Amino acid sequence: MKVLDLVKSGDTEAVADAVLALDAAGRKEVAARLPGLPEEMTAESGWGWLHGGQTPALLVAGAGTIGGAAAVASWLGHRDLQVIPTGGWTSLTGPLQRVLAARPAQWRTDLVDRLAARFTPGAPPWQQPAAWQITAALVRADGGPVPLNDGFVLGWTIRDQGRLPLADDPFLDAMLPRLFEVDGVGRTFAGNGRLRDWQGSWDGELARLAAAGRIRRAALLDGCLSRFLRGGTPHDLRFFVKLHVRLEPTAQEAAERVRDYVRLLPAAPPGVAELALRAVRQVDEAGALETSLFAEAAGALLFRPEKKLVNAALGWLDRAARGREDAVLGALTVAFGHESLDAQERAARIVVKHAARAGAETRAAVRDAAGALPATAREQIAAAIGQVAAVSTALPALPPAPVPSELPPPISSVAELAAEVTAQLHGGTWAGGERVLAGLAAFAHREPAATREAVRKVIADTAPWLADRRSGLNEDPGTWIGTALQALVPPREEARPRPFPHRDLGPGPCRALIKRMREIAGLLGEAPVLLATPTLSTGHLAPDVLLERLSLLEKAGAEPGALDLEQALLRLPREIDPATADRFRGLASPAGRAAAEWLASGCLPDPQVTLVGRGDAPEEHRLFPAITTAAPPAPGSLVDDLFGHLQRTYFDLTTIGWWPSLLPSHREVIAAQILLSLPMYVDDRSGQGALATALAEADGPAGAATAAVLALTLGSRHTEERNGAVDALLILAARGALPAAELGTAIADREQLMLNRLAGPLGQAVDAGAAAEVLTALAAALPRLLARPATGLPDLLSVATRAAGMIGHRPDIPGLAEVAARGGSSRLVREARRLKEALA
Secondary structure, eight states: OOHHHHHTTTOHHHHHHHHTTHHHHHHHHHHHHTTTHHHHHHHHSSSSSSSHHHHHHHHHHHHHHHHHHHHHHHHTOOGOOOOOOOOOOOHHOOOHHHHTTTTOHHHHHHHHHHHHHOBBBBOGGGGHHHHHHHHHHHHHHTTTTOSHHHHHHHHHHHHTTTTTOGGOOOHHHHHHHTTSSSSTTHHHHHHOOOOOTTOBHHHHHHHHHHTTTSSSSHHHHHHHHHHHHOOOOHHHHHHHHHHHHHHHHHHHHHHHTTTHHHHHHSSHHHHHHHHHHHHHHHHHTTTTTHHHHHHHEEEEEETTTTTHHHHHHHHHHHHHTTTOHHHHHHHHHHHHHOOOOHHHHHHHHHHHGGGGGGGGGHHHHHHHHGGGHHHHHHHHHHHHOOOOOOOOEEEOOOOOOOOOOOOOOOOSSSSHHHHHHHHHHHHHHHHHHHHHHHHHHHHHHSSOOOHHHHHHHHHHHOOGGGGGGOOOBBHHHHHHHHHHHHHHHOOOOOOOOOOBBBOOSOOHHHHHHHHHHHHHHHTTTTSSSSSOOOOOOTSSHHHHHHHHHHHHHHHHHHOOOHHHHHHHHHSOOSSSOHHHHHHHHGGGSSSHHHHHHHTTTSSOOOEEEEEOOOOOOGGGSSSSEEEOOOOOOOOSSHHHHHOOOOOOOOOOOOHHHHHGSTTTTHHHHHHHHTTTTTGGGGTTTTSSHHHHEEEEHHSOOOHHHHHHHHHHHHSSSSHHHHHHHHHHHHHHHHHTTOHHHHHHHHHHHHHHHHHHHHHHHHHHHHHHOHHHHHHHHHHHHHHHHHHHHOHHHHHHHHHHHHHHHSSSSSOOOOOHHHTTTTSOOOHHHHHHHHHHHHHH
């Protein structure tokens, strides 16, 4: 067939000519051959992909021969045909417009609408460049309305329109308002804010066009403000901040929008709040800021945590106080409660400076608010406006430690099992994985035929690769479920099941998990229940439930896997009711007798976990954990894996999330294993906060390893991870299990930690009731930190001062007096003096 031969040759213009020469029957015949043609041509290429002009030739052939607009839109958006043509977009859009020109106008409009509707946040336009260029070319050719849905707008932001200047872009006027409305525009420009067709930037070119009168300057300013008011992350808003700065609003323009600028001050990201403050000050300096807005702006700024913004606000209030002293002093009382002692003291100095011209009512309000200030600041204010009564800061109570929750009940049907397996294959939790494995074991024994059929359908619908080849067991939890499924439905490559390939490498907990998963897969269908499936969110297993499961196995005449039994025993709580333990003596099976002996012996003794210096290791791994037991574990046992095989590796934290559940009564052992990988994740967002919380919710001694995990997570780059560490600290403190001094030692030991990251979460812990514990930790850390000052050390001193003000504990901190006695007024020296006074 001539058209198909031309398509394979990649001659797009010739394909267009041939398509236009076809009659209705010929078009129908070509259209029928197209669906399988890309795959056929890819196979023929020998390279695994289409080459030359084949992709545009296929698109043109489909556009000219496929009948309905919906089918053509689907063809033009085909994921395998979204390759940028080597001859540029005109080598595609030119021939395409020729074949589509033969279609009725209404049909073309319908096609444009369908193509534009394909661009959604789930299918971004940069994944469909050909479809976007085709849509744009049709709109330009027909002069129809510009599609304004989010996806098409995002496609325009990565415009590649030859050498066409932005000023001459026919879509500019329609698109401009949407730049400020569509989510994702800011992220796109933050990643690459340069225009593709010349060496300019979007913010610079838009500002230039506004200055030239091509677009309305007011539209850009109003657009930026509307985008700021909608909120978003600093990353989302960075482009709009740059554009606003480029525009340099005049005092008149700022005055017209001042209420919106004031609305931004309380909660906008710091970069947005800074430009809003500049605009408000510009209006104020022009004498156009109303007193009510002045007070609102000042109060909003002084509530913010960012020291830079608070200091800027204090400077503004100091300079703007003349003639409105009452408003300024009223606003300054907000700063008396700021977490920064520098801000408190500076606010007090400004009060003293302007208090003489304030009214009696304002001075009284200032005296009332100043009671919680540090002694020096209180005395300054008292000398200016009268006696200030000191107010003691009440120590907040620690939040109660959470009670472990019960895990969901066992899976109750084959249909539920299939649904849960599918969910787990899409990415699940350790608890969900344990529940699925227990369900597979139970139903493979109870309803083997139905279970195999359900698994076969899950594999076909969700994990077809499991039907083709044997899944190897490794550190990926997905392989653990996949191996169990293949035990029930072997891959097609095998005539019969064979041993599961696996890796006996990696950290001890991973070895333990892989060995246990291999055992589970090998025993599916032979026993009615798995013993080790936990019953609590910590990974613990209730003793009475284990007793029931052992009894069930005895009645069925089945024995559990050796590792299943061992894991079940390792999940028992540290304290077991003697009456429950005695009931195990009634079991007659070997597994039952082993469990009874384990309980009679007092379960697993706590090993000794220490951190040993290794001078030859990288800085973050210079302290290496060591686990010492009274007697060596049995070779090949799970305890042998968990207590030994301490291996430093960059390891997936998705897998490490399972680890606390393996030894929920011996958190320090798991902390030692985690510590080997965690230092490499300090700057990642990988769930280390949740991992620290899981350790805190577990049981057993908490020592140097747990403290080091906590320190590393408190120093994480990302706020959500640090928040998880704060939760862990508070849980341990509420249980009386926080190794506070060891935490301080870990902070001092880990030079990779950025001290300014630690101050925030430690301050949160102080405010939540852990002032004594935080002060103990900092008292242990500060002597060494003061000897090698680093960025953020003044912030830690400030946190210690706040904690000392809440409690009666007054630890001695070697080296503090020497720093406090230094000359000068650096912030380090000021904070050292404050802490020394607080501890006096």
